[in-house]
Each structure stands twice: as C-alpha cells, then as structure tokens.
Amino acid sequence: MSPAHRVSPFWIALGLVAAGYLGFWFAMLAATATYTSPGEVMEVLLSREIRYATLLSLVTCTASALLSVAVAVPVGYLMSRRRFPGHAVVDAALDIPIVLPPMVVGICLLIFFQTRAGGLIEQAIPLTYTVGGVIVAQFVIAAAFAIRTMRNVFDHLSPRPEQVALTLGATPLQAFRHVTLPAARSGMFAAASVAWARSLGEFGPILVFAGATRMKTEVLPTSVWLAWSVGELEQGVAVSLLMIAISMMVLVAVKMTGERV
Amino acid sequence: MIRLENIVWTPPGKGRAPVLDGVSFGIPSASYAVLMGRTGSGKTTLLEILCGLRAPGSGAVWIDDREVTALPPGERGIGYVPQDGALFPTLTVRQQIGFGLRMRGIPPAEIESRLLEAAGSVGVSALLDRLPPGLSGGERQRVALARALVVKPSVLLLDEPLASVDEETQDDLMELLRRTRREHGITVLHVTHSRREAEGLGEWQLRLEGGRVHASSTTT
Known part of the structure; x- marks a missing residue:
C-alpha cells in the first residue's frame, strides 16, 4: 500500500475507541434480546x-412532544435571534431541566401543585x-431538549x-411565518422526535407526580419498574425490548429528517 | 437621494470603540454610488442602518427628502440585495418575486403581472417555478434583484452582490445593474471590495475607513 493510502495509527486508535464503545452497547442489547424467548416476549x-x-x-409522549414543540419554537427563536439583558442567565435557566435529577x-412538580397557584390549576x-x-x-x-434543538436549528x-422580508414590507411575525418557519420544518420534526423519545424514557417525575397505578397512570418505564420490583424479570425484559425497538425507530426518523434540516 | 448625517454606531459591550464614528455623506437621486472599505470597516453595518435593520446610536438617515431614521424597514422605500441574494429557502422564484407585493396587500392579478414584468427585466422568466437550490449563483442574484425591484423602491442597496459569482457572470450582472439604474431611475448604493466593480459601475466612489467616509469622488 502506498504511503498516501496507509491509514494513520492516530485514526486507528480513534476507531478502536468508537468500536469499543459501540461494541459494549451492542453486547448489552444482544444480552437483553436473548435473555428471554420471543414467545414469552x-x-x-x-x-x-x-x-x-x-x-x-x-x-x-405524542401530547408532550407537541406541547414541547409549541413552546420550543418561540423560545428557541427568541434565544437564537435576540440578545437582551440577562440572555446568558435565561439560556442557563432553560437547561436546568436537563441537568436536574x-x-x-x-x-418540585408535586410541591408546586400543593401551593395556592398550583391548587388553582388543579381545580x-x-x-x-x-x-x-x-x-x-x-x-x-x-421541552428543555426541544428548546435546545430548535435553538440550534434557528442558529443554523x-x-x-428574514431581514430581506422586513425590507419588503413584512412584519416580524410575517417574516417568521412565511420565511423562517417553513425553513425550520425538518428541525421542528427533529425537536418533536427528541422530545418524544425523551418522554418515552421518562420515569422519575412520572412516578413521583403521577404515580404508578396499573391501568391508570402506568407507562412503559413504570411497567419495567413494577415488574422488576416484584421479581418478574421476563416481563421487565419484554417491555424493555419494546422500548428499545420504539427508540430505534425514532432515532432512524430523526437521522433521516436531520439530514434534510 | 440618500443622506446620512453624523451616524454613530458602537457594538454592544463595555469599552468598545465605535465602528461608525460620525458618518455623513449624500448620494444624489438616480445616481450610482459604490462604497468600498476593508473587511470589518462597517460597510454592511452602514447598509443595515440604511435599511432600518439596525438602529444607529445617533445620527439621522434621509431617503428622498424624508427622514426615515425611526421608520421600520418596509416603510423606507428601499430595495435590499444582500451578498448571495439571501433567497427565501422554501419559496419558488415566482413566490420570491411576488413576496413584497403580497405583503403589501396587492391584488393577485396585479401581483402576477408585475412579477412577470420584473422577472422578464432581469432574465429569469424561465425559472419561475424553481426553488433556490436549483439556481446558479448568477440566477440567485437576478432573482434577488427582481424581488427588490418589483416593489418599486426609490433606493437600491446592494451588499457585495457580485462577490460569489465568476467573472463572466459578474460582467453580465454589472451590465444588468447599469441597465436597471438607467431604466428605473433609481438611486443605488453598492458595497464592494472590488475595484473593478467600483470603476465599472460607480459614478460616485466612497471609502469607509476608521469609522468615517473619508473620500468621495466622481468617476463620470
């Protein structure tokens, strides 16, 4: 092989790190998939x-993804396009849900809905x-993940x-609606998919705020936890496999639309 | 006519020096002025202030004997063509050119006839159903020019409109710009780095340096 076509040890080392990480993941998924029989699943x-x-x-998940995008589009646009006093503080505050356990x-949700303001909403x-x-x-x-996605979309x-649209007589709202929003369509789908996937895996806040009542507020992550807590491992694994399959489908959808953003 | 009076603009942030430090100049009606200056000298900022996309720290902007400093961009009577055209990414050429008329509430039949006329005048009649990704650099600039001209502005502001096209296309577009100025009787302010464009187009040459327009001269 000529020197020009020889792969540098540097790239081989990076490839080994990537292969090791992905290999670990595939091993975990394969172990989970073969833990129980298809019939039991x-x-x-x-x-x-x-x-x-x-x-x-x-x-x-669909409802929370739609709500998330409805909030993420205006907030992401504001954070991307305007600089205002306290912009950095607001930017950091929007990430709080991402870093909070x-x-x-x-x-926090449970306590808020015990307050006077929360009580009024509850009524x-x-x-x-x-x-x-x-x-x-x-x-x-x-919503925090959707906002981050939409902000990146508008940043790009x-x-x-939009500025040309303003010089042609459009209002800021018309410029946003007719020029920017159609261009951000794929990004909105990506934001909705991220929010949807994140909602699918949500467990902690649901357990505390909505409970884990069978046939009432039980979602798939709750099912895994309920099965696990009473030692029904096959049931937990079966639901986990279902969630993995759904997540894979969402990931493929995001990748496919992401390439068109 | 364009007149700027003592325009000052300083970027936000403590201790920053003004980019525009008392810019004053005038361009007579129906003449073609070229503004040159180094990268970062504030040429685009100056155009944005003229367009109403950026507010000056102080100073006044006049267009055709009307002070427009506080007016929104759409009420200034300007046409704006940024570098690379800045076409609307999801609209066809027909929708791009008709956009300004639609925003002004012009009836659809009139929109159609005016956009056909504008498209014909810049040579893009055959491209009306195309989207921006299907256009060459020169075609994009022609569409951007038609989109700006169709609303009949009194002033045309061009921000390095020929920077991203080859030399042959530059020659074609320069001829188109000369013809546009002649046929529309429009005042043009054209920002460029290119001495070739300045000498080929500008009746008035302005140079922005150190926050001020230092030199102005006529070539014709």
Whole structure:
C-alpha cells in the first residue's frame, strides 16, 4: 500500500475507541434480546396491562412532544435571534431541566401543585396522579431538549432572508411565518422526535407526580419498574425490548429528517 | 437621494470603540454610488442602518427628502440585495418575486403581472417555478434583484452582490445593474471590495475607513 493510502495509527486508535464503545452497547442489547424467548416476549406484550401502558405511553409522549414543540419554537427563536439583558442567565435557566435529577423534577412538580397557584390549576385541570400529570411530568423535561434543538436549528438558519422580508414590507411575525418557519420544518420534526423519545424514557417525575397505578397512570418505564420490583424479570425484559425497538425507530426518523434540516 | 448625517454606531459591550464614528455623506437621486472599505470597516453595518435593520446610536438617515431614521424597514422605500441574494429557502422564484407585493396587500392579478414584468427585466422568466437550490449563483442574484425591484423602491442597496459569482457572470450582472439604474431611475448604493466593480459601475466612489467616509469622488 502506498504511503498516501496507509491509514494513520492516530485514526486507528480513534476507531478502536468508537468500536469499543459501540461494541459494549451492542453486547448489552444482544444480552437483553436473548435473555428471554420471543414467545414469552409476545405473551407479555399482549397482556392487558402492557397493552394499556403501551397505548398510554404513545398518547402521552405524542401530547408532550407537541406541547414541547409549541413552546420550543418561540423560545428557541427568541434565544437564537435576540440578545437582551440577562440572555446568558435565561439560556442557563432553560437547561436546568436537563441537568436536574429527574426525581427532583417530580418532587418540585408535586410541591408546586400543593401551593395556592398550583391548587388553582388543579381545580381547573386535575393533574396530580392523573394521565394529565403524566403528560406534564414528561413535558417539563422534554421541552428543555426541544428548546435546545430548535435553538440550534434557528442558529443554523441565516437571519438575512428574514431581514430581506422586513425590507419588503413584512412584519416580524410575517417574516417568521412565511420565511423562517417553513425553513425550520425538518428541525421542528427533529425537536418533536427528541422530545418524544425523551418522554418515552421518562420515569422519575412520572412516578413521583403521577404515580404508578396499573391501568391508570402506568407507562412503559413504570411497567419495567413494577415488574422488576416484584421479581418478574421476563416481563421487565419484554417491555424493555419494546422500548428499545420504539427508540430505534425514532432515532432512524430523526437521522433521516436531520439530514434534510 | 440618500443622506446620512453624523451616524454613530458602537457594538454592544463595555469599552468598545465605535465602528461608525460620525458618518455623513449624500448620494444624489438616480445616481450610482459604490462604497468600498476593508473587511470589518462597517460597510454592511452602514447598509443595515440604511435599511432600518439596525438602529444607529445617533445620527439621522434621509431617503428622498424624508427622514426615515425611526421608520421600520418596509416603510423606507428601499430595495435590499444582500451578498448571495439571501433567497427565501422554501419559496419558488415566482413566490420570491411576488413576496413584497403580497405583503403589501396587492391584488393577485396585479401581483402576477408585475412579477412577470420584473422577472422578464432581469432574465429569469424561465425559472419561475424553481426553488433556490436549483439556481446558479448568477440566477440567485437576478432573482434577488427582481424581488427588490418589483416593489418599486426609490433606493437600491446592494451588499457585495457580485462577490460569489465568476467573472463572466459578474460582467453580465454589472451590465444588468447599469441597465436597471438607467431604466428605473433609481438611486443605488453598492458595497464592494472590488475595484473593478467600483470603476465599472460607480459614478460616485466612497471609502469607509476608521469609522468615517473619508473620500468621495466622481468617476463620470
């Protein structure tokens, strides 16, 4: 092989690190996938409780992803396009849900809804230990990820076309609606997918704020925990495999749309 | 006519020196001025202040005997063509050119006839259903020019419009710009690094240096 085509030891070393990390992951997934038989997995997944938890997960994740994008688009746009006093502080504050332990978020939610302001909201829409509470618990964390995604999307879109739109007589809202938003469509899908995937895996805040009541507020991560806590390992593994499959599908969707952002 | 009076602009942040430090100059109606200056000298900032996209720290902007310093960009009577055209990424050429008319509430039939006329005048009639990724650099600049001209501005502001095209396309676009100025009777301020563009187009040559317009001269 000519010197020009010889792969440098530097790149080989980097490749080994990547291969080691991915190999570890594949080994874990393979071990989980072969822990139980396909028949047992199907039996668990077709049970009434798991079908309910699956449906509830799909519905609540979709609702929290839509809510997250509805908040992430205006907040991400504001943070990307405007510099204002305290911008850095607001930027850091928006990341708090990302770094806070999820269980702490659940405790904060539970305490807030015991206050006077929270009580007023509860009177209009009961949330604590309800399906609504599942969505709120997922949303408060997923929205932070969606905001970060949308901010990156807007950072990568040049503001020049919006500025040209303003010189052509558009208001800032019209420039946003007709020029920027259509260009951010793929990014919005990516943000929704990230929020959806994050919501699917959420467990701590849901357990604390919405509870883990079978056939009521039980979502897939709760099912894994409930099965594990009573020693039903096959059931826990079966639900875990279902969640891995769903996550893979979301990941593929994000990658496919991400390339078009 | 364009007139700037003692424009000062300082970037945000403590202790920063002003980028524009008392810029004053005038460009007579229907003339073609070229503004030159080093990278970072504040040329684009000056255009943004003229467009109303950036507020000056102090000073006044006049366009056609009307002070526009406090007016929003859409009410200044300007057309703006940034570097590389800044076309709207998801709109067809037809939608791009008709955009300003649509924002002004012009009836659809009139929009169609005016956009066809504008597209014809810059030679993009065959491209009306294309999206920006399907256009060459020169075509993008032509579309951006038609989009700016269709709303009949009295002043055309060009920010390095020929910087990203080859020399042959530059010659074509320079001829188009000369013809546009002649046919529309429009005042043009053209920012460039290129001496070739300045000598080929500018009746007035301005140089921005050290925060001020230092030299101005006529070539015709």
